[in-house]
Amino acid sequence: MALTKEKIIGTIYEKIGFSKSQSRDVVEQLLEIIKKALASEENILISGFGKFVVKRKRARRGRNPQTNKDLQLKARRVVVFKTSGVLRKKVNTGL
């Protein structure tokens, strides 16, 4: 079973003792702060976890693999995540 936002809200509720609705509000607001920062090209650095970085991609020629037609891909901005070494180790323990 995947971890969802609802389960994270449940953890906040149990561990901090906020009401259910406050737990939901703080988690939603936390996500909103992160999204707003990234939308304004501000990176998010969480030590021990990783970083969310906004990268600018240049326009390039591409091809639709289904129709084989050439097309122009516009310049765009994307979010990439880089896992911290600490988390990478955690994920690999017991391998």
Added chain:
Amino acid sequence: MNKSQLIEALAKDQDLTIKNAELVVTHFFESIEEALANGQRVEIRGFGSFKVKNYHGYKGRNPKTGSIINVSQKRLPFFKVGKELKERVDV
């Protein structure tokens, strides 16, 4: 924006003590870490999803010296950006 700036911003927006905001941020990321450490998927609508990808080990070469090295099997978290975040970042 780093973790402590995130904690401050959350405390201000939600009228929380720094201590409580810190607990929220810590529990949030720890839940994700724990899930990934157990090989579990994480799905946060509007933000993105994490999953752990398995990579097989292989024999590689050190491009500088040409010597053969063993690259062992590994797992790596992988983040896929959610629709809302993707659209908000790409303006």
